[in-house]
Amino acid sequence: MDGSKSETLALVPPAALGRLMPMFLWVSVTGHVREAGPTLLKLCEGRPLLGCGFLDVFEITRPRPVASVTELEMLAGRRLHLRLRDAPDTAFRGLAVPLATGQGVIVNLSLGIGLAAAVSQHELTDADFAATDLAVELLYLQEAKSAVMEELHGMNLRLAHARTAAEEKARTDPLTGLANRRELDAALARAAAGAGNGGAPFALVHIDLDFFKAVNDSLGHAAGDEVLMRVSQILREETRKSDVVARVGGDEFVLILRSTTDPDGVQALSRRAIDRMEEPIQFEDQFCRISASVGVTVSSLYAAPDPDQMLLDADLALYASKRRGRACCTVFTPGMEVPEDRRAPG
Template sequence: MSRIDPVEPPMPFSEPVLALSTEMLGRLMPMFLWLDARGRIRGMGPTLARIVGPGAAGGDFARHFTLRRARGVEQSREAAFSGRRLGLTLVRYPMFNLRGLAVPLGPGEQADVLVNLSFGIQLSEAVRYFGLTEADFAASDLAMEFLFLAEAKAAVLGELTALTGRLQLAKAEAETEAQLDPLTGLANRRAFDAAMSHAIKSAARGRRNFALLHLDLDYFKQVNDTLGHAAGDTMLVRAAHVLRDEVRRGDLVARLGGDEFIILLRGPVERGMIESMAERLIARIEEPVSLDGVDCRISASIGVSIALECRPILAEELMAEADAALYQSKRAGRGRWTIAPLRFAPRPQA
């Protein structure tokens, strides 16, 4: 029979003793805190020492730190430093909280304690406040990488916010320009249609009536054909200035195209006020303008349509009434105003 030799039991394993100098420990853990059994500070990492200030070594723990919490411990301070997660506050800088893990360096309550600390979620504030750099952290510590990522994210978000703001401003400017006549700066047809729709809805709710003044320049073609388009543009811009100057703040003046303008008089409106405005508009537009030594004279014909509260309001109907009244003024001799349904104002005698 074969013989099996017995296996000798292994030798008992003894853990090696690791000796580190304070300098070496500081390179590994720049925020370490070394306490003896009586709570005196025996050493600190270089970063923590710079933050706490000179003269801390050999001093009492409570002079420089406040123990806020020791997870799972509601006993004495000494018991709190027995392998527990800690929360500390700097006495000199109470706005900063530290978190860490305490590890006893030997058996029994008389053993020294090593605590590795960090700023936790206050890292970015601490870096800025204390002027910390990458050299103040362990080479293997990812704190700075996370901080760089957070700052990069903040920078990107800031740039995106600024870009969004610029895009919104550009969009608003584009929308504004899309509703303006480029020559006169008045509202264009698109802006007028939107204002007209709003006025109709407001009147339908019984809030206020309104009126339309459809205006066309008389003798404008002769100026354009005789003196050129530049002179014609000058007369258009001047007419736009007169219209804008005569209306109220809440009214809308629009150029529909060519020498055709329209005014939306937001309510409440009265016939007497409309008649006075039409007369002033015609009188001011008829004032001569000197261009290159030549007196240019134009006039204006106006057709008025008033939205009445006693009947349904349709945009097409109001525009048709104002247009018909305008051409009635033209046929009656120009330089006059007509209020639909075709009540004419005679041209004043010269």
């Protein structure tokens, strides 16, 4: 660079140079900052910059540390990695261009990959960048990407919620909101496997409503639905969260009880539920009257509880309750005989 060109560059008004390079530094031969671009001054707001030693404010980390303007000039044309020595230690990329002898060095900086963080931290706007600087476009692209990623995240959450709702619906009886047969089978398999491996015991309770068919025949299915919902409410209130309450047929319910597993306790729970179910249930201006028969078996009766066998045994105990006159609870005992007729009319 000849002297006339260097002198012309040095005489360019700082404001004009700042519009072209908002993050430039003019470093004198003594190593002091003579001028700085407006964006750089904004980034260093609150700390002295003009008149300060360049290397007191900035640390050059790559391609190697420097200790003087002479060493800085030796890195002319090479990409520099710099950072502010004091917090916030904002990182920069830079390029140094020596001026004529005695005029020092021009260092032009950019924010590099730390653009987004610096924009947020220092509240920069597009006015803080040169009109030809691609940083603003890159920032817009990043913001667009963030918006897209946020929308995708929201969509994934909605899909996950929809999937959870669909799975819940597949496991739930649509009328009563209780577990359905599919969910019961899965829960019973888990309970049986756990008890067979030395885990917590459980009781299996099979409930069939008495006189439910008469309600449907005389008052219609809407009345029957009202009865089923009332029965579901009673069973929820008589059990605990650790128990499973399922509707497995039109008027059949199955409970997996962990909170009460001894036969006497299960019979007491069943008696309370039966007594509540026998209370008249109002439907419009009519009263529905039902009862319930209950069969029970407990996992402790089996060396290795088998879900199918337990369901069969609870069903046999239920049938025994029907044969005894309904509205009662029977606990299965080993050796209970299978009757010739499978079920008395409901």
